Amino acid sequence: MFKKLIVSLALMACGAALADEASVRKLVEAKLGNKVQSVSKTSYGGLYEVYVDKTLHYTDEKVSYLLYGVLIDTKTNRNMTEQSVRKLTAVNVAQLPPLTMAIKRVKGDGKRQLRVFLDPMCPYCKKLEAELERVNNLTLYVYPYPLEAKFPGSTAIAKSIWCSTDKAKAWEDWMLRALRPSGRTDCSNPFEQIDAIATRLNIDATPTLVFADGGIIKQYAGAEAIERFLNDTPVVTANSARP
Numbered sequence: 001m002f003k004k005l006i007v008s009l010a011l012m013a014c015g016a017a018l019a020d021e022a023s024v025r026k027l028v029e030a031k032l033g034n035k036v037q038s039v040s041k042t043s044y045g046g047l048y049e050v051y052v053d054k055t056l057h058y059t060d061e062k063v064s065y066l067l068y069g070v071l072i073d074t075k076t077n078r079n080m081t082e083q084s085v086r087k088l089t090a091v092n093v094a095q096l097p098p099l100t101m102a103i104k105r106v107k108g109d110g111k112r113q114l115r116v117f118l119d120p121m122c123p124y125c126k127k128l129e130a131e132l133e134r135v136n137n138l139t140l141y142v143y144p145y146p147l148e149a150k151f152p153g154s155t156a157i158a159k160s161i162w163c164s165t166d167k168a169k170a171w172e173d174w175m176l177r178a179l180r181p182s183g184r185t186d187c188s189n190p191f192e193q194i195d196a197i198a199t200r201l202n203i204d205a206t207p208t209l210v211f212a213d214g215g216i217i218k219q220y221a222g223a224e225a226i227e228r229f230l231n232d233t234p235v236v237t238a239n240s241a242r243p
C-alpha cells in the first residue's frame with residue numbers, strides 16, 4: 001500500500017511538472033511569436049529552460065521575464081547552459097559516416113574520441129588543427145569535407161591527401177606545415193557519401209566537431225574548450241568505436 005502511494009505521488013508530481021512546462025511553452029510562444037523547441041524545469045531557482053530559435057533562455061513559471069545568458073553552478077563551477085545546449089543539439093553518433101571514411105590519428109593513450117569535419121582550405125580548420133596539437137590522449141577521426149564553392153581547390157587537395165600512402169601524415173603535413181600533398185587524385189574516395197550524410201545531419205560548415213556522446217560544436221574552438229567537452233564525455237571503449 002505504501003509503495004502504491006509513493007508511485008501515485010511520483011506520477012502526480014511528474015504530471016504537474018509536464019503541465020507546468022506546457023503552460024510555459026504556450027506563454028513563451030504567445031509572447032515571442034516563435035515555436036518553442038523544448039521546455040524543461042530545472043533543479044535550480046525554480047527556473048525553466050526554454051530552447052527557442054536555436055537559443056537557450058531561462059524564465060519563471062509565469063514567463064514574467066526571459067533571460068538569455070550563461071548560467072554557472074557556483075558549487076561545481078560547471079557551465080549549466082553549455083551542458084544543456086550540448087544535449088539539445090547533439091547528433092546521433094550512429095548516423096555519422098563510418099570511421100573507415102575518416103583519417104585516423106592517435107595521440108597518447110587514445111582513450112578519448114573526437115570526430116571532426118574539416119575542409120583542407122578552410123583557415124579556421126587549420127587553426128583548429130594547431131589547437132588539437134595541444135590536446136593529448138585522443139583518437140581523432142578527420143572526415144575530409146571539401147566545400148569547393150566556398151574554398152576553391154579544396155577538393156583536389158583532399159583527393160591528393162586521401163590517395164596518399166600515409167593519409168594521416170599527408171593531412172598533418174598540409175594542415176600544420178603547409179606542405180602540399182603529392183599523391184594522385186584519381187583513387188576512389190568517400191567525399192560524396194560524407195557530404196550526403198553531413199547534409200542529412202545539418203552539418204554544413206567547417207570546422208564541425210562531434211564528441212563521443214554526440215555533443216557538437218559547429219565552429220572553431222580552442223584547446224581549453226575542447227578539453228572541457230572531452231572531459232564531460234564518456235570514455236569510448238573498444239566496442240564502441242571501430243578503426
